[in-house]
Amino acid sequence: MKSEQIKDLLGRMTLEEKVGQLSQITGEHYVGKVNEEMVETGPDFSSLSIKEEALYTIGSIIGVSSAKITNLIQAEYLKKSRLKIPLLFMHDAIHGYKTIFPIPLALSCSWDEEVVQKTAEEIASELRAAGIHVNFSPMVDLVRDARWGRVMESFGEDPILSGVLGKAMVRGYQKSDGRQIPQDGVASCLKHFAAYGGAIAGKDYNAVDMSMREFFEYYGKTYEIALEENPRFVMSSFNSFNGVPVSASKELLRDILQTKYHFEDILISDWGSVAELQNHRVAASPKEAADLAIQAGIEIEMVSTTYLQYLEELIEENPALLEYVDRAVLKILHLKNDLGLFENPYVDEEKEKTHHLKEETLRFAKEASKKSCVLLKNNQVLPINKNTKRILIVGPFSSTRQLLGNWHCKGKFEDVISLKEGLIDVAPQLEVQAYETLEECPAQAMRNCDFILVAIGENWQLSGEGHSSVQLELEPLQRQLIKDVKSLGIPYACICFSGRPLALQNIVDDIPALLWSWFPGTQAGTAIAELIMGKDTPSGKLTMSFPRHSAQVPIYYNEYSSGRPANDSSYSNRYQDCEIGPLFNFGHGLTYTNTTYSDFQLSDENITENNEIIISFKIHNPSDYDYSEIVILYIEDVISQTIRPEREMKKFKTIPIAAKQSVKASMTIQMDDLKYVNSKLKRTIERGNFNIYINDTTKPIFTIEY
Template sequence: RKVVKFCMENKKILELRQEMTLKEKIGQLTQITGEHYVGKIDNEMVETGPGYSQQLLEGDTLYTIGSIIGVSSAKITNLIQSEYLKKSRLKIPLLFMHDAIHGYKTIFPIPLGLSCTWDENILRDVAAYTASELRASGIHVNFSPMVDLVRDSRWGRVMESFGEDHLLSGNLGGAMINGYQKDAEGKISQDGVAACLKHFAAYGAGIGGKDYNTVDMSMREFFDYYGKPYEIALKEKPKFVMSSFNTFNGIPVTASKEMMKDILRDKYQFDDIVISDWGAVSELQNHRVAQDGREAAELALTAGIDIEMVSTLYLENYQQILEKNPALLHEIDAAVLKILQLKNELGMFENPYVDEDLEETVILNQKSLQFAKEAAKKSCVLLKNDSLLPISKEYKKILVVGPFANTQELLGNWQCKGRFDDVVALSEGMRLVDESLELSAYETLEDCPKDELEKCDYIVAAIGEHWELSGEGHSSVNIELDKQQQQLIKDIKKTDKPYACVCFSGRPLALQDIIDDIPALLWCWYPGTQAGIAIAELLTGKDTPSGKLTMSFPRYSSQVPIYYNEYSSGRPANESSYSSRYQDCEVGPLFSFGHGLTYTNTEYSNFKISGHKITEGQDIKISFQVKNPSEYEYSEIAILYIEDLVSKAVRPIREMKKYQVVTVPANQTVTVELVITLDDLHYLNGSLQQSVEPGEFKIYINDLEHSVFTIEH
């Protein structure tokens, strides 16, 4: 059922703004939760947030508000919209916003898992399916994607990220923006939603991996790395950017004119709506840059925060602020216009409601569930395999054991409105995928009857980190696998049965103490609604894993932050203690960025380079062949790195510059071509100027060195 969208001319929008009182304008810049209009209804609403003045929201003020967060279902959004419009003087509809980070009710793999597909098409489609479900439920704006660059897996929100590489993070974020909005040039289609890029800026670089913590770095590091994902993703024109909680070089970002205006607005050319994170305007008082709510509100308004999320300091203090600083009225008017224009683009003035029948056909439909399964399979990464996977067809008596054997809690954090009851557990998935298996599943080895253990052919250890241990506010100092699960693996090893480990987590874990006891390891992150079926198809050999890591796995918790593109050192890590290493730990990560195995024994050959010199206007083309000598059709991820051999400023040991996801049919060979331009070799020098220097560069395809080329001016 398609609803035709009618929009007013911009002239009418300007006339509407002209008719608004100042209080009504400030109301449009304020976001609250929905229970004020209809009361708390089951689990369809989030809890009321910080910074509320209940007295302020009494009377007509409540009917000036511009947007609502955290409400779900078409029935409830329609109910709130109806109650609001009955008493709204100008009948300006409410925007409804939500956090559907990796799905709304059909839940896809967590973003860190999705990033391991390296496939922009997959992420675009995940966003498109999510947008359809959101819009059918009456929601207009989604607080996604998060492109914060992360190098420290102690940070709980790493599960929302796309990993440690800036180029990949930006590209995948851009793909999701395109998928949410479903239209080119920043427009929103009939069943799309406004995307919100977050969290600007450098939120993933909190000191010590602690959430909400201080960020302090050079501007060279910011513009070349931590700022780059936002710069790339913004090219897809999201309707929103969310400011981050953290301070950046001493100033809270929500109060930073440098970050929000000089960089986001001027340098990165973002001209749409900026919204604060939850309660961040009020928290400027906790940062101690504002003495009271009035100062906090003025700082945020001055920095360019258009919408204050879940606090009401703008409404409480606007009169005093404008008496002191009347020039801010121009910025308020500009913010109101952007919000009204978005509501107009969404067709809300003509039809502020949603057809409640849509949910039944859109949500958890078979097409989205099938895609969720495919996305889950491609997000899994085979980290280790001593020929124990796939499970041999001669093994029929399979024992699945561990805390994740039977659980349906495989959605991960930020599961939005996903339900565990809709999830296929691992044991159930294996039964569905292969009915010939004699399968039993237990939470511990002690639960398994002795005779059953003795008779089984093969054991799957289902291990990992509980989903509640990652996500916002869940940073951890210890990211090792817990002792009970380590002992489980050792006990399984003692049975002398063939076995493999399947691991679920929201972050890379530190596995050095147990990795030698794991003969095969399939890392599944949190795969979503279709988890069990997807993993079972990989374990039983109906399909092959193809994902590659986008974040390095440390050996021990204390080794983080660890990442592949670290800067060259005067004393590179080697066997000597007097080098850049820990004396009690092997050099490097346990599993590095870009690592990932398949069942295919892929062969790379026929490497060719179009030339060995690159100049302005003369690119270098690198081609090679990928042979798949197996019965699987799969997606090979080819990654091109460069190494700048000599430069005036210290450069990373290695940098990923290009990648391509290519489908390789069974028993076929495909040719891959990647192009390096002079722009790919630019970097910021110490004066923050784009620089490219003559000299030699090495090329690596995945882990193999292939050639050297030079830059000539």
């Protein structure tokens, strides 16, 4: 359909039909509840009335899956729709649809844009085969507090890394540099704008209160970067920001998102957040909530129905609102056209069967899982010795298939490879037995085993939306299990599964080797087995700091410099009953390679607007592993007029290095990398020195001058 035809279609729409396009509801209104094919991810708003005639003006449906059901609803809708404008179907495939990949926090530990983009491409293909057009992903909310359940959906605590990986995911979903989205792509929805990850005390849906400098330099930076890839949607966040609920904030949605960050596409609310303006007590009625939201810029109301009930009345009272409505409807019609829905609103049901859990997708999912694991500790225990014949796996994750993590969409546990199954498959020469507790293990098996894997962690249901926690320590039974295994005198290592960093200070000394697997997805067991058996090396690095104790959060690497830096003195920036710093810091991650860096060179010691600086160096991989080394560049502004963090990550690269080989590498610093937002909200730089660090944040390799 040409642009002129779309404008003509808009001109033929009634006000009721326009309002319908700005409303999103669940699918059972058309065909009833269909078992697993309809998913609700928020509170029930079914008590809100929807007129029969309004059902056939609706613009989009949330939570419906499968080609059969999307086709069924689409057909029922179009049969009674006056203008035959097809429905959009939207879903939350956060880290997979049927094939489940590592949770986003795990994926970020690969530091690999190509892996993240390819993951999104595979998810998009499975979604589109099921008749879904829009994915509510990626989430680029900056996170610093592991108590918040949604850290699992994030890319960690650094704004640049979060923004860059967010861009990669948008690119993968949409599969297009232009407006047209191919038949195996979906529209991406960037979320949640804004600062949702900064909720006070890590409580989901809680208020956010921060300076605008903090916002523009850190929390807002993630969206600013990711928006460069032109996602077709942005979702507003549940939280209030400096006293105003985001879904009612003209400052955030119009002044910052649309004007400052130049977002011109569709702005959608989160589940029920327009109606919930009444709970915030900024709206006395649903009508007032609708008025606040439309004026703030919300263009699609998700699930709640204040627009359906009151927007026509509001326009009669304030005709200027019609301009907002027309502009929003035009964007929605253009998206439906760019997806090719006017020509073909249906999906091939037979094609769906061949697009889910494909062998090549599963192979890639295994590689993504391996790159996402982080080896946190290793006292020469891993990889497992080749002479090992009998392995005992103990712990609550020893043979479970519940390794997908929260938000696992249509993934099924029966499709997952457990740790036990993966080990048997990867090392068939081994004798493998698995038990949840040592008490279940036969004495003979205990005496005969050569190595013990302790499979521990946090149940997948304890992280995700609405799952904030004050307790980040391993549960007591698991801590005791580790101590009991240690007392046996048999070589052992720990594999940990979780959706967030955990606090391990009280048990870490009893762990000789620790592989942090997060929730690795469908190919979990095989990926982990290949790493611990030495068929490949762990290579991931943390993107979120691990606290020593629960009470140490929020904790993050880029803390501001203090007038009394942390030291052994009582009069310094520290806790009196806790060691200084995180247990495992941002950027930490071990390999089996013993890789070394050498021959550091600097192209120039002075930087200007027209003179970038190139840092070159050599990386040597003496091991038998082909792998990708993660290189992270940090800066330290030695003196600045406004306080800056002790260290700031500015550039990163994943560099493939073949076994027994050396490679030359380089990283470039431009003037913009050294600038910051000052107390007057101006992006600036002052004359002076900057220390440059590569991976090791304790020793600068160079000092440059501006």
